[in-house]
Amino acid sequence: MPRSRTYTWEDPGTTASAVGGTAGLEFMRDVLAGRLPAPPFAATLGTVLEEVGPGHAVFTLVPGEEHYNPLGTVHGGVFATLLDSAAGCAVHTLLPAGMAYTSLDLTVKFLRPVTAASGRIRAVGSVLSSGRRTALAEARMYDAEDRLLAHATSSCMIFPAPASTPASAPAPASTSG
Structure with missing residues (x-):
């Protein structure tokens, strides 16, 4: 029996152009409050940023069969995405204005299977540690009964945010000499 799922998202350029414009915690609070749109992957998977604070970020997901692998459980890539998001965004909250980050690696340990019956995760x-050029973060995934489902560590590279043109700004006029 076929199933379908429809979802929408906002222009990712709006949020991307804001990276580095404010301190990381302010940026993440703007995403949390909806002043900046969530990235498209959040709509695709159904993840929700629920909480941010200095060095801290929480994402949630209500698993459904659209997240299943062929074995009938939530695919490990969905786990990895949530864990990478939580660890990386925790790092982002500590960045000063003008800085950005990217994940260098992610090591995941899967401890329990998850299905749609698991409830909100x-x-x-x-x-764990943040310096001028790198940061180390961890993320833990829990089910509705606070059982540990998975654990991850992530190394992140910190670098100056690339200069970007705001999404709503007009393109510069061309001149000829």
């Missing part, structure tokens, strides 16, 4: 990210 949450990934809790926290920064």
Whole structure:
């Protein structure tokens, strides 16, 4: 029996152009409050940023069969995405204005299977160490009964945010000499 799922998202350029324009915690609070749109992957998977604080970020997901692998459980890539998001966004909260980050690696340990019957799951990210060029973060994933489902560590590279043109700004006029 075929199933379908429809979803929408906003222009990712709006949020991308804001990276580095404010301190990381302010940026993440703007995403949380809806002043900046969530990235498209959040709509695709159904993840929700639920909480941010200094060195801390929490994402949630209500698993459904659209997340299943051929074995009838939530695919490990969905776990990895939630854990990477929680760890990386925890790092982002500590960045000063003008800086950005990217994940260098992600090591995941899967501890329990998840199905649609598992209920809402949450990934809790926290920064373990943060320097000028790198940060180390971890994330733990829990089910509705606070059982640990998975654990991850992530190394992140910190670098100056690339200069970008705001999404709503007009393109510069061309001149000829």
